[in-house]
Structures are given as structure tokens and as C-alpha cells.
Amino acid sequence: MDNSKELFPLVDNDGNVIGSILRGEAHNGSKKLHPVVHLHVINSKGELYLQKRPEWKDIQPGKWDTACGGHVDYGENVADALRREVGEELGIKDFTPTFITHYIFESNREKEFVNVFAAHYDGCIHPSESELDGGRFWSAEEIACNLGKDVFTPNFESEYKKVVEPYIQSEKTHTNEQ
Template identity: 30%
Template structure:
């Protein structure tokens, strides 16, 4: 069982209202709707840090991921989860997190209400070896092209598409 399988995760309904708290492995087994924080880490050139997920991840193992982040634990806010996950996965703390939008995503393995944040950081990063195999900064167009050749987390691709379709969001990101 994945080491975090016993974490207690916040479960929500279709309207993103809190309804329960269950161990992570139950959330995955029953494909329950949960919350997650996504943190897009940009450098000053506007490139996004992309990470390769380890094969031990409980969802989308070995995929490329456009965001640091993860599930919101019971009793935790999106913002608290974002700060915790950014520190755990990339070793980054003390940066300003900008809220971009909330998004619902669903596929056969994952039903999630996500809050998408952005921040600016140039690295270097301290990668969490249990979750991140490696990573590097990439241009948005390069990431979208990567999705044609390699598996990229589908919820992450939805975030990128929304960014591309919303110039005001990209402008907000560029301002930091």
C-alpha cells in the first residue's frame, strides 16, 4: 500500500461541500470526490516547472505533471494544502501563492475539486524522491506538445487549456 494511503482526506460533494473524511485508500478505492491543491511554479521567463511522477504514485504513476500539489487533508484548507505540498514535493516555502481558479475534474480514476495556484520560483528545488522522479522548466507550448508523445496528467492538461483560453489569467501569472 502506498505510504500515504492512511492519510485522512476531505471528501466533498458535486457542489464542493464537505461531507466526510476518509482514509486516502478508501477515497481511491471508491473514487470519491475530494479536494486537491495544484501549484503552478513559473520562473521569470514564464516557463512552468514540470515534474515526472514516480511509479509509486496512487494515481497517474509515471505521468508528467504540470503542478506540485496533492489532496487536501481533513481539517485543512486549500491554501494550507498548497503550502504543505509545495514544501514537501519541491522544498519551496515562503513564496506568495496566487489563486487562479477552482476547477472540477472527473475521469474513471479521479474525481476532484481543485484550487489552482501559481507562484514564481527559480529553483533550485529539493525533490521529494517518493513522489517526484525529476523535473525541469518548460514552455507551455512544449508541455502541450509533450502531451502528444508522453502521458501527462489529464487534470493538469485541463488546467493548461484553461490558462491558454483565458489571457487574463496568463497576464496575472506574468505579473507574479
């Protein structure tokens, strides 16, 4: 189970730390803005790795989501949080993340300052058995066929359409121009 007593940074709309909050506070509908990291893992076929959230999660249990997503701990910087979360959730230690963007995501229960990264990776992925219900690579066609069908988290669907799909397309365009 998630520890409701974990300490997260409280941030302003620019991502600057202005205090701290407990995990329980972050997810209880208070909508206190707290930072998270997302890593989209793309293999050489252009497929996107997605994780399956376990049923015990307090937010979006049982849904497919971003390869790696996690909270920044209080006192931790975004880069360190990304490396920690990717190591914990996917067992990946050697990767080169590219920062894509950041944005504010709001649901009925929480408000997050999302720092989005991508990494190209064809190595072994070892999803955490204690944190995830597995994961796999999805083609763009598979993702498109399942959008809007309650398969993915709303956050993933929104981020995929607004950030990830355009990022992947721009990479293809850039590669084809070379």
C-alpha cells in the same frame, strides 16, 4: 507507497466539507469528491515547472504533472495544504501563491475538487526524492509538442489548456499593456 488509510475530507460540489474518506476510498472508483491543491510554478522566462510522478504512484505513474499537486488532509484548510505540499514536494517555503480557480476533475478512478494556484518563482527547487522522480522547467513550445502523446497526466493536459495557458497569456497581455 501512498498510505491508503490517510484521511481526506469529503466535499460537496462547492468544496464544503461534508464528511471524511480514506485515500483508498478516494481512488478506488467510488468517485467520492475530495479536495486537492495544484500549484503552477512559472519562472521569469515564462516556463512552467513540471514534476515527474514516480512509478509507484497509484494514479498516473511515470507521467509529467503539475509542479505540485496534493491532497488536502482532513481538518486542514486549502492554504495550509498548499504550503505543506509545496514544502514537501518542491522544498519551496517562500512563495506567494495566486488563486486562479477551482473546478471538479473526474477520471475513471476518482473525482477531485481541484484548487488551482500559480506562483512566480526563480529560486532553487529541490524536488522530494521520496515523492517525485525529479522535475524541470518546460517552455510553452515543449509542452505544446508533447500534448496528446501520453507524456503528461490527463489532468495536467486538461488544466493546462483550460486554465494555465489562458492565465499565462492574460499575464503577458497585462504586462504588455503596462
